[in-house]
Amino acid sequence: MAGVPPGPDAAVPPGPAANGGTLPETGGPSGARAAAARFAPALLGLALGLLALGPALGPGFVLRYDMVFVPDPPPVGPGEGFPRAVPSDLVVALLAQAVPAQAVQKAALLGIFVLAASGAAALVPSRRLGPRLAAAAFYAWNAYLAQRLLLGQWALLLGVAGLPWAVRAAAAHAFRGGSGRSAGAVRRTGRTPGTTETPETPGALGASETWRARAAWPVRLAVALLPAAVGGFQAMLVSALAVLPVAATARGPAGHPPPAGPSGADPGEPPGVPETDRRPGEAGGRWRGGPAVRRAGGAAAVVVLLSLPWLVPALGSRAVTDPAGVRAFAARADGPFGTVGSLLTLGGIWNSDAGVPGQGTWWSAGVRLALAAVAVWGFAGTRAGRAAPYRAGLATAAAAGLGVALAGAFAPGALGGLIAWWPGFGPLRDGQLYxxxxxxxxxxGLGCAVERWNSRAVAAVAAAVPVLVLPTFALGAFGRLAAVDYPDEWRRVQAIVNADPAPGALLSLPWGAHRAFGWNGHRVILDPATKMFRRRVLWNDALLVGLPGGGRLRVAPEDPATAGVDAALRAGPGAREAALARLGVRYVLTRAGDDTFRDAATVFTGPEIRLLRLDEGL
Known part of the structure; x- marks a missing residue:
């Protein structure tokens, strides 16, 4: 908000307008105070991460639903099913060559909070620290992040945490000419404190500098999207949902016209290009169809390039998607205001076990709904919110994501029909993640609302409210997240199988996707055998999902090899081992008391698990 003096909690100036939402640097505190203010959002994120994870930061691994880290993970490629853990598993395996895998997990979990808080703060169009801390606290502590973490979707949350930075990078190309600096920006001149700065004048950016800035923009966007790229397909799809409309619609803040050449035209455009499609009444940067298409195309190219590690194996796999998954993973009410109210308060996840304790109470849901209303008003109705160059794009992405979630809940047949027509629409079945x-x-929006009040007390309350309305997210959601270590028998089996150079797959039994071990506090987790071995692991990725009205819905497996294993396991004694051997199975990992495979050689037996090797002559 140009021309508005900073309030009593003013902090470090945010830097040049290339950050996609802040104002030009005009001076401010310096030295230690400026550095402290600059890093305050990241430190707040670190503090919130320590508070939220609590016992999960102790020695061992945090194992819950999809969050499965294993000791000494092998660097292996994707299997035959949909590449859901690509490239996140490979990145973890490579990092685990240098540091223990449990340290990699803890760094990733804490990094989610730090990245989310600092990114949300950097996106608030304010020079003051209070609004930025309010935004940081909200984005790092809300029902969406809590529920997805309790579902174990750490890879998705990497992309969610990096989303503000991706939006910021996409909006940096807002100004015509692609420089990301307005004509009213100030140029740093290597000054010492107390000296003056020289305002840049229209036309100060030459054509060569403009083209260099344009060339650098995709690189900055790619760097900002790296967390999502590591996270994989869900993280990249959520990021693309925001980045593409922001890149297409971002504009300069009101009151700061874009840099222009001597004739007033875009210095990076060829002479004679007309200025068209300017939005009626727009006081800031101009919008034209051609540059918007180029920006959107460039952003799409970056997204596709970073998606290749999972996109190529996905297109080449034989994976199938069951349309019944739309109904199974549809958003559900987790509070007193129904499904719509749950979604507006960023909840509504399909798995009731992923809910934060007490989030469904009237007071918690009511305060969060009121907070959502204030935040939306702050984004749409305040001067700071209207000045954000990414405003239209982020609003479009938010509306689209909310629409996908509502469609899954209230029109599952439509989404199911799309999935039946093409399995590539399968990622839409879990609409709440969007x-x-x-x-x-x-x-x-909450940061913009706090900016409107210009009060330290309001800023402090706004930063505290997200934590106060979900206090049971603290300390690992009161024990739902905790660190444990694998029993020695798991490590011994891993060493035996990985030391065997002979080819062949490993079959993991019982024939189901999830396990609940006593040493893990009976928390449900994805079968850890899928991550431990250097050879292909055959497992049943079919899911049984409980429905709100009772009963369970079976979502068919995605890996086509599951059908052959199903048939082999139904065969009689003796024939069962031979059928599995024909499918290329060398090892069977099962429970210690399982005597189904009487013709197989026992390689290892422990208190909990048993490793069998099928006779090569079968």
Missing amino acids: LAPFALLQAV
Whole structure:
């Protein structure tokens, strides 16, 4: 908000307008105070991460639902099913060559909070620290992040945490000419404190500098999208949902016209290009169809390039998607205001075990709904919110994500029909995960609302409320997240199988996707055998999902090899081992008391698990 003096909690100036939402640097505190203010959002994120994870930061691994880290993970490629853990598993395996895998996990979990808080703060169009801390606290502590973490989707949350930075990078190309600096920006001149700065004049950016800035923009966007690229397909899809409309619609803040050449034209455009499609009444940067298409195309190219590690194996796999998954993974009410109210408060996840304790109470849900209303008003109705160059794009992404979530809940047949027509629409079945842009909009909107009040007390309350309305997310959601170590028998089996150079797959039994071990506090986790071995692991990725009205819905497996294993396991004694051997199975990992395979050689037996090797002559 140009021309508005900073309030009593003013902090470090945010830097040049290339950050996609802050104002030009005009001076401010320096030295230690400036450095402290600059890093305050990241430190707040670190503090919130320590508070939220609690016992999960102790020695051992945090194992819950999809969050499965194993000791000494092998660097292996994707299997035959949909590449859901690509490239996140490979990145973890490579990092685990240098540091223990449990340290990699803890760094990733803490990094989610730090990245989310600092990114949301950087996106708030304010020079003051209070609004930024309010946005940081909201984005790093909300029902969406809590529920997805309790579902174990750490890879998705990497992309969600990096989303503000991706939006910021996409909006940096807002100004015509692609420089990311307005004509009213100030140029740093290597000054010492107390000296003056020289304002840049229109036309100060030459054509060569403009083209260099344009060339650098995709690189900055790619760097900002790296967390999502590591996270894989869900993280990249959520990021693309926000980045593409922001890149296409971002504009300069009101009151700061874009840099222009001597004739007033875009210095990076060829002479004679007309200025068209300017939005009626727009006071800031101009919008034209051609540059918007180029920006969107460039952003799409970056997204596709970073998606190749999972996109190529996905297109080449034989994976199938069951349309019944739309109904199974549809958003559900987790509070007193129904499914719509749950989604507006960033909840509504399909798995009731992923809910934060007490989030469904009237007071918690009511305060969060009121907070959502204030945040949306702050984003759409305040001067700071209207000045954000990414405003239209982020609003479009938030509306689209909310629409996908609502469609899964209230029109599952439509989404199911799309999936039946082409399995590539399968990622839409879990519609609630696309609320991430809406969560970011609310975080920025809360910061804009705090900016409107210009009060330290209001800023302090706004930063505390997200934690106060979900206090049971603290300490690992009161024990739902905790660190444990694998029993020695698991490590011994891993060493035996990985030391065997002979080819052949490993079959993991019981024939189901999830396990609940006593040494893990009976928390449900994905079968850890899928991550431990250097050879292909055959497992049943079919899911049984409980429905709100009772009963369970079976979602068919994605890996086509499951059908052959199903048939082999139904064969009689003796024939069962031979059928599995024909499928290329060398090892069977099962429970210690399982005597189904009487013709197989026992390689290892422990208190809990038993490793068998099928006779090569079968």
